[in-house]
Amino acid sequence: MPETVISAQNLDLTFETNDGPVHALKNIDLDIREGEFVSLIGPSGCGKTTLLRVIADLEKPTGGRMTINGMTPEQARLARAYGYVFQQAALLPWRTIEDNVALPLEVMGVDKATRTQRIRSNLDLVNLSGFEKKFPWQLSGGMQQRASIARALAVEPQMLLMDEPFGALDEIVRDHLNEQLLKLWAKTKKTVVFVTHSIPEAVFLSTRIVVMSPRPGRIHEIIDCDLGYDRPLDIRETPEFLKIAHQVREGLKAGHSYDE
Amino acid sequence: MMGASFVKDRLFPVMTILLAILAIWYVAAYSMNAPFQRDFDRRAGETRTGTEFFMATMSQPKPTMPAPHQVAENLWKNTLTVKPWSKRSLVYHSWVTLSATLLGFAMGTALGVVIAIGIVHVPALDRSFLPWIIASQTIPILAVAPMIIVLLSAIGVTGLLPKALISTYLSFFPVAVGMVKGLRSPDVLHLDLMRTYSASRAQTLWKLRLPASMPFFFASMKVAIAASLIGAIVGELPTGAVAGIGSKLLAGSYYSQTVDIFAALIAGSIVAILLVSLVDLVGRLVNARMGAKTP
Ligand SMILES: Nc1ncnc2c1ncn2[C@@H]1O[C@H](COP(=O)(O)OP(=O)(O)OP(=O)(O)O)[C@@H](O)[C@H]1O
Numbered sequence: 001m002p003e004t005v006i007s008a009q010n011l012d013l014t015f016e017t018n019d020g021p022v023h024a025l026k027n028i029d030l031d032i033r034e035g036e037f038v039s040l041i042g043p044s045g046c047g048k049t050t051l052l053r054v055i056a057d058l059e060k061p062t063g064g065r066m067t068i069n070g071m072t073p074e075q076a077r078l079a080r081a082y083g084y085v086f087q088q089a090a091l092l093p094w095r096t097i098e099d100n101v102a103l104p105l106e107v108m109g110v111d112k113a114t115r116t117q118r119i120r121s122n123l124d125l126v127n128l129s130g131f132e133k134k135f136p137w138q139l140s141g142g143m144q145q146r147a148s149i150a151r152a153l154a155v156e157p158q159m160l161l162m163d164e165p166f167g168a169l170d171e172i173v174r175d176h177l178n179e180q181l182l183k184l185w186a187k188t189k190k191t192v193v194f195v196t197h198s199i200p201e202a203v204f205l206s207t208r209i210v211v212m213s214p215r216p217g218r219i220h221e222i223i224d225c226d227l228g229y230d231r232p233l234d235i236r237e238t239p240e241f242l243k244i245a246h247q248v249r250e251g252l253k254a255g256h257s258y259d260e
Numbered sequence: 261m262m263g264a265s266f267v268k269d270r271l272f273p274v275m276t277i278l279l280a281i282l283a284i285w286y287v288a289a290y291s292m293n294a295p296f297q298r299d300f301d302r303r304a305g306e307t308r309t310g311t312e313f314f315m316a317t318m319s320q321p322k323p324t325m326p327a328p329h330q331v332a333e334n335l336w337k338n339t340l341t342v343k344p345w346s347k348r349s350l351v352y353h354s355w356v357t358l359s360a361t362l363l364g365f366a367m368g369t370a371l372g373v374v375i376a377i378g379i380v381h382v383p384a385l386d387r388s389f390l391p392w393i394i395a396s397q398t399i400p401i402l403a404v405a406p407m408i409i410v411l412l413s414a415i416g417v418t419g420l421l422p423k424a425l426i427s428t429y430l431s432f433f434p435v436a437v438g439m440v441k442g443l444r445s446p447d448v449l450h451l452d453l454m455r456t457y458s459a460s461r462a463q464t465l466w467k468l469r470l471p472a473s474m475p476f477f478f479a480s481m482k483v484a485i486a487a488s489l490i491g492a493i494v495g496e497l498p499t500g501a502v503a504g505i506g507s508k509l510l511a512g513s514y515y516s517q518t519v520d521i522f523a524a525l526i527a528g529s530i531v532a533i534l535l536v537s538l539v540d541l542v543g544r545l546v547n548a549r550m551g552a553k554t555p
């Protein structure tokens with residue numbers, strides 16, 4: 001059994017806002033083991049981003065415990081344990097695409113030669129070769145998002161936290177990047193926590209799917225999804241795949257009807 | 261056709277305003293000089309035609325309000341017909357003031373940036389420092405300037421530095437205020453991004469806050485450099501300095517040489533326009549280097 005890398009126990013998070021408290025996360029219990037690919041799925045506002053941000057130490061929980069590799073989220077962040085892909089591309093407008101990808105590497109003190117090599121290979125991976133010298137505004141929204149994925153991958157973190165990374169992409173590019181990500185994951189055995197709104201995407205990529213429900217954000221159901229490491233795109237037409245997809249859909253429906 | 265659009269979009273509006281100013285100036289010169297001329301003619305027992313009288317108001321040796329062509333002639337004479345380094349040359353005096361301006365501006369900008377970095381990074385400074393900085397600017401510079409000059413000369417510091425210090429005093433403020441805003445301008449998303457890299461504060465400053473503050477930096481430097489020039493000129497007044505635009509203003513008012521005063525004022529304006537344009541140009545170049553969309 002691989003080791004547990006992310007462990008949430010009875011996690012609670014309430015935002016104090018001007019119009020009263022917002023209960024974003026309630027009683028979250030979740031263990032993620034090394035090498036797992038876990039997707040968080042659920043309706044808008046159910047706390048997916050917030051949970052990911054707690055893992056990344058961008059948000060402090062107001063209750064419960066969270067450990068990353070046995071450390072506090074802060075220690076893990078300082079140890080540069082993860083790479084994070086935001087829901088928005090968040091490129092620096094004054095840096096070219098290659099310099100944007102170089103940013104985390106510069107911060108982490110990676111030498112020039114390695115930097116150049118990683119920029120090239122990761123931009124290649126997201127099909128952005130030839131756009132190295134362009135500024136972000138010269139790229140489409142989807143291309144910017146791909147550049148931000150290349151930036152997170154260039155760090156080669158053991159753990160990837162991805163917040164709807166493919167939300168802004170068209171179907172074809174999305175399929176391609178799903179395949180690339182799956183290959184990368186199969187090859188490097190990274191631990192991935194992945195937020196999505198797409199059921200097929202979640203089933204195609206994950207080893208486990210966490211279905212969340214809103215107000216307060218909590219885990220409704222955790223669905224196993226063991227389709228193995230080798231998943232060609234047309235696995236999406238197989239009965240096993242469709243069965244899991246159905247299960248996720250039912251879970252989402254049930255989670256939704258809780259508060260209406 | 262860049263030439264045509266430059267003439268139409270830039271030159272034409274500027275020239276229109278210039279002509280309007282000249283027209284108003286001539287009218288003002290006539291109406292302000294006329295009483296003296298009338299008085300003068302009456303005593304001298306002279307009678308003139310309307311045109312002659314008008315021409316006389318335009319060519320008084322010490323007019324209440326010099327006419328534009330008198331100022332232009334004075335400028336021409338004192339810049340192009342004398343050696344630039346002679347004491348009579350406005351180029352020489354402008355240079356004296358300019359050097360104090362530039363030194364003061366450099367020190368003021370550096371000081372402003374350092375203060376802004378401090379305020380953005382140390383919450384205690386934010387609360388304790390900013391009110392004092394604002395208070396410092398409410399003291400009229402005309403009251404402070406003589407004190408600084410006299411105090412410094414008492415300890416043997418004279419020449420360029422005291423004037424430059426007054427420029428510094430005036431120019432650090434817009435830079436500090438602008439840079440506090442600029443250094444705080446990155447959005448939360450980008451700050452979060454740096455946090456996920458566990459970037460140090462120095463790295464965040466260097467790679468995020470400073471680049472993001474560049475538009476604010478240049479906007480505040482434009483204000484600061486104009487303020488520096490005023491500071492340097494004011495610094496030349498209380499000492500009875502022998503060189504600089506301020507000394508020309510002082511001498512001009514001492515001997516009622518209004519034409520000299522106006523010529524010195526125009527020389528000061530030209531220096532100001534050149535300085536502000538230079539900052540603007542550098543700002544544009546930096547902006548272009550930082551990948552801004554070119555309109
Ligand atoms: N900084 C914040 N301050 C106050 N409330 C917040 C904050 N961040 C999130 N929330 C609230 O917490 C809840 C969960 O938000 P979160 O962004 O985690 O949702 P999400 O599942 O990622 O939604 P989406 O799918 O639309 O991205 C929402 O009700 C949101 O309004």
Ligand SMILES: [Mg+2]
Pocket residue numbers: 048049050087163
């Ligand atoms: Mg979200």
